[in-house]
Amino acid sequence: MNQQEALFRFALRMGDNSVVLGHRTSEWCGHGPVLEEDIALANIALDLIGQARNYLTYAGEVEAKFRASAPLRTEDDLAYLRGEREYLNVHLVELPKGDYAHTIVRSFLFDAFHLPLQQALTTSKDDRLKGIAEKAVKEVAYHLRHSSEWLVRFGDGTQESHQRAQNALEDLWRYTGELFAADEAEELLAKAGIAPKLADVKQEWSATVDRVLKEATLKRPADGWMASGGKKGIHTEHLGPMLAEMQTLQRSYPGVEW
Amino acid sequence: MPESQQAAQFQAKVDAEQKIEPRDWMPAEYRQNLVRQISQHAHSEIVGMLPEGNWIGRAPSLRRKAILLAKVQDEAGHGLYLYSAAETLGVGRDEMVSQLLSGKAKYSSIFNYPTLTWADIGAIGWLVDGAAIMNQVMLCRTSYGPYARAMVRICKEESFHQRQGYDILVTLSKGTPEQKAMAQDALNRWWWPSLMMFGPSDKDSPHSAQSMKWKIKRQSNDELRQTFIDRTVPQAEFIGLQVPDPKLKWNETIQHYDWGEIDWEEFNQVIRGNGPCNAERMAARRKAHADGAWVREAALAHAGKKAKRSAA
Ligand SMILES: [Fe+2]
Numbered sequence: 001m002n003q004q005e006a007l008f009r010f011a012l013r014m015g016d017n018s019v020v021l022g023h024r025t026s027e028w029c030g031h032g033p034v035l036e037e038d039i040a041l042a043n044i045a046l047d048l049i050g051q052a053r054n055y056l057t058y059a060g061e062v063e064a065k066f067r068a069s070a071p072l073r074t075e076d077d078l079a080y081l082r083g084e085r086e087y088l089n090v091h092l093v094e095l096p097k098g099d100y101a102h103t104i105v106r107s108f109l110f111d112a113f114h115l116p117l118q119q120a121l122t123t124s125k126d127d128r129l130k131g132i133a134e135k136a137v138k139e140v141a142y143h144l145r146h147s148s149e150w151l152v153r154f155g156d157g158t159q160e161s162h163q164r165a166q167n168a169l170e171d172l173w174r175y176t177g178e179l180f181a182a183d184e185a186e187e188l189l190a191k192a193g194i195a196p197k198l199a200d201v202k203q204e205w206s207a208t209v210d211r212v213l214k215e216a217t218l219k220r221p222a223d224g225w226m227a228s229g230g231k232k233g234i235h236t237e238h239l240g241p242m243l244a245e246m247q248t249l250q251r252s253y254p255g256v257e258w
Numbered sequence: 259m260p261e262s263q264q265a266a267q268f269q270a271k272v273d274a275e276q277k278i279e280p281r282d283w284m285p286a287e288y289r290q291n292l293v294r295q296i297s298q299h300a301h302s303e304i305v306g307m308l309p310e311g312n313w314i315g316r317a318p319s320l321r322r323k324a325i326l327l328a329k330v331q332d333e334a335g336h337g338l339y340l341y342s343a344a345e346t347l348g349v350g351r352d353e354m355v356s357q358l359l360s361g362k363a364k365y366s367s368i369f370n371y372p373t374l375t376w377a378d379i380g381a382i383g384w385l386v387d388g389a390a391i392m393n394q395v396m397l398c399r400t401s402y403g404p405y406a407r408a409m410v411r412i413c414k415e416e417s418f419h420q421r422q423g424y425d426i427l428v429t430l431s432k433g434t435p436e437q438k439a440m441a442q443d444a445l446n447r448w449w450w451p452s453l454m455m456f457g458p459s460d461k462d463s464p465h466s467a468q469s470m471k472w473k474i475k476r477q478s479n480d481e482l483r484q485t486f487i488d489r490t491v492p493q494a495e496f497i498g499l500q501v502p503d504p505k506l507k508w509n510e511t512i513q514h515y516d517w518g519e520i521d522w523e524e525f526n527q528v529i530r531g532n533g534p535c536n537a538e539r540m541a542a543r544r545k546a547h548a549d550g551a552w553v554r555e556a557a558l559a560h561a562g563k564k565a566k567r568s569a570a
C-alpha cells in the first residue's frame with residue numbers, strides 16, 4: 001500500500017464513521033425524549049454529515065490521483081453507491097440507536113475517541129486533513145460535552161437511568177477495541193506524520209472515560225472480547241438495512257440529479 | 259378600576275397598534291383565544307416534523323439530507339419559541355403537551371397527509387411552508403407582543419424553507435420524465451390540502467371576527483388564501499407543473515385567479531381525526547413522550563441532587 005492509497009482509505013473511513021453515525025443520530029429527529037434534545041441531536045447529526053462531506057470529497061480526489069484510470073468519485077458517489085462491504089466504518093457507529101441510554105453511551109464512547117483524533121489531525125502534515133480537523137474539532141468538543149453531560153445525568157440520576165446507562169456500557173464496550181486497532185493504512189500514515197498513532201488517542205480516550213464514568217458513578221466494564229471487522233468492510237447485520245434505506249433513491253434512479 | 263373600563267382601555271391600546279404584554283390586563287377570552295391559537299401553532303410545528311422526518315433517512319444526496327435535517331430542526335425550534343410565548347400567558351409546556359397527547363388540543367391538519375415520494379418534501383416546503391408564511395407574516399403584527407416577536411424570528415426561517423422546497427421541485431422538473439411525474443403527482447396531492455390550511459371560509463369561521471377585532475388576526479382566511487393562490491400559480495407554471503384545478507383561471511377584471519371549490523367534507527373529516535395519518539402522528543408523539551419519560555425524570559433527579567449538593 002502506498003501513502004496515497006493509505007490516505008484514501010483513511011479519509012474514506014473518517015467519512016464513513018461520520019456519515020453512518022450522522023444517519024443514526026438523525027433517526028431521533030422528531031422522536032426525541034424532550035424537544036431540546038431533538039434540536040441538539042439534529043445539530044450533532046448535521047455536524048457529522050458536514051464532516052462526512054468533507055472527508056468523502058477529499059477521498060474521491062485522492063483516489064483519482066493514484067487510480068488514474070478510475071473516474072473521479074464525488075461525495076455522493078462514495079456515500080450512495082458503495083455497498084456495505086466497501087464501507088470502512090467501525091461497528092460502533094452502525095449499531096441501531098437503541099434506547100436513549102444506548103444512543104448517549106455510543107456517542108460518548110465515540111466522541112471521546114473522536115475529539116483527541118481530530119485534535120491530533122489539526123497538526124497533520126496533510127493540509128486538507130488539517131483544514132477539515134480545524135473546523136471539526138470545535139464541533140466534536142461540543143458533541144463530547146453533550147454526551148458526557150447526559151451520561152452523568154443518567155448515572156447520577158434515577159435508579160432506572162443508572163441501570164440503563166450501565167447496561168448500555170456493558171453492551172457497547174466490546175465495540176470500543178476496534179477504534180484503536182490500527183490497520184495498515186493507519187500505521188503508514190502515523191509514521192508519515194499525517195495521522196496520529198491510535199495508541200496515543202487511546203490514552204486520552206481512556207482518561208476521558210474514567211473521568212466521566214467516575215462523575216456519573218458508573219462502572220467501567222472490563223476489557224473482554226472485542227468485535228472488529230468494520231475497518232475491513234466486514235460489518236454487523238445492521239449496516240446493510242441502513243444503507244438500503246439511505247441509498248434507495250440513488251439506486252432506484254441511477255445517474256439523475258436531485 | 260372597574261372591568262368595563264379596563265376592557266375599554268385594552269381595546270383602545272389594541273386599536274392604537276400598541277402591543278399587549280404579559281403583565282398587561284387582558285380580557286379572559288383574549289387570553290384563552292391566544293393560548294388556544296399559540297399552542298395549536300406550537301403543536302403544528304412539532305407534529306409537522308414527522309412527515310418530513312420520514313425522508314431524512316432517504317434524502318437522495320448528502321447536501322439534501324443536511325438541508326432537510328436543518329429544516330426539520332428549525333421546526334423544532336419554532337415549536338420551542340411558541341411554547342415559550344404561550345407560557346407567558348400562564349400555561350406550562352407540560353400542560354400543553356398533555357393536551358396534544360390526549361387529543362384535546364388540535365394541530366394543523368396538513369400534517370395528517372402522508373409523504374410518499376421525495377417530491378413531497380419539495381411540495382411541503384413550497385406549498386405548506388408557503389401557506390404557513392402567509393399566516394405568519396400577518397402574525398408578525400399580531401397584538402400580543404411575545405407572539406409577534408416569536409413570529410418575526412420564525413418568518414425568516416420559513417422563507418428559507420419555502421425556497422428550498424421549491425428548489426427540489428425545480429430540480430425534479432428539469433429531470434427525467436419519471437422525476438417530472440413525481441413532481442406533478444406531489445402537486446396533485448398537496449395542492450388542495452394546502453388551500454385548506456387557511457381554515458374554513460370566512461362565512462363559516464367561528465373565531466375569526468373576534469380575533470380580527472383584537473388584532474390577533476389581521477386578514478381573513480379567504481383573503482390570505484387568495485393571496486397564496488395568486489402568488490403560487492405562476493410559480494407552478496414557471497416549472498411546467500399544472501395546478502390540479504380545472505376551474506383555475508386568471509380574472510383580468512378583479513386581478514385575481516378564479517378557482518374551484520375546496521372539498522369541505524374532506525377538511526372536516528381530517529379535523530375529526532379521519533385523515534390518512536392522524537392515528538400514526540398521534541401514536542408517534544405519544545411513543546416519543548412515553549419512551550422519553552425516564553430521560554426527563556433522570557434529568558430532573560440529577561438537577562435536584564446537584565442543587566442539594568451545592569446548597570450543602
Ligand atoms: Fe415552522
Ligand SMILES: [Fe+2]
Nearest residue numbers: 333387416419
Ligand atoms: Fe418551516
